[in-house]
Amino acid sequence: MGIFRTVLMNAAGVQKEEPKKGSYEWKREHMTPEQLARTADNKEKYTGIPAIPVDIGYHGGKNVGGAQQTGVMSNAASNPGVILGMGLTTAALLGMFKSSFVGDKLGAQKMMQYRIMAQFFTVTALVAGVTIFGATYEDEEHAQK
Incomplete structure (x- = not known):
């Protein structure tokens, strides 16, 4: 949880809520030390942001679905x-x-x-x-x- 959010929640008198079961935060709390070490090594590689497929993100020249290129x-x-x-x-x-x-x-x-x-x-x-x-x-x- 971010510092600003923590301070704001504490000032409002709201206690920290438990992460939902199956969420990323919940999984991190229930990992073994070996799993945590592996995750720390791959932190930059595996972020919470989904990857954009190469053919869409870099104009691979393939005719893919979705909105057409406009400008x-x-x-x-x-x-x-x-x-x-x-x-x-x-x-x-x-x-x-x-x-x-x-x-x-x-x-x-x-x-x-x-x-x-x-x-x-x-x-x-x-x-x-x-x-x-x-x-x-x-x-x-x-x-x-």
Whole structure:
């Protein structure tokens, strides 16, 4: 048990609870001296943290189950129109802020209109990307049959 937890539990008036039967702590209390010596030698090798399989942890190139590798760059490459639209929207917002701070009401109004156009472009690119993906997607299981 950690020092902080021990102090906190003592301050709260809670007595140390017995480890559950079959747990790591319970097994350590009931080991023979020979078993304890072996465990002390292998302490770094056998921790309480489960090992990550090599094919998953180090990208072994095997097709394993679970979530697919995703990332911002791979998603951006699949639909660059959305990234372009987000950039245009951000530029229009920054221009709107600049015009507002300077006091140019007509410029701020124009930038608000540009922002709406850029957002329309972004949503259109997003919907088009989803539509194209849906039309070209082939399930690997059905393709093999």
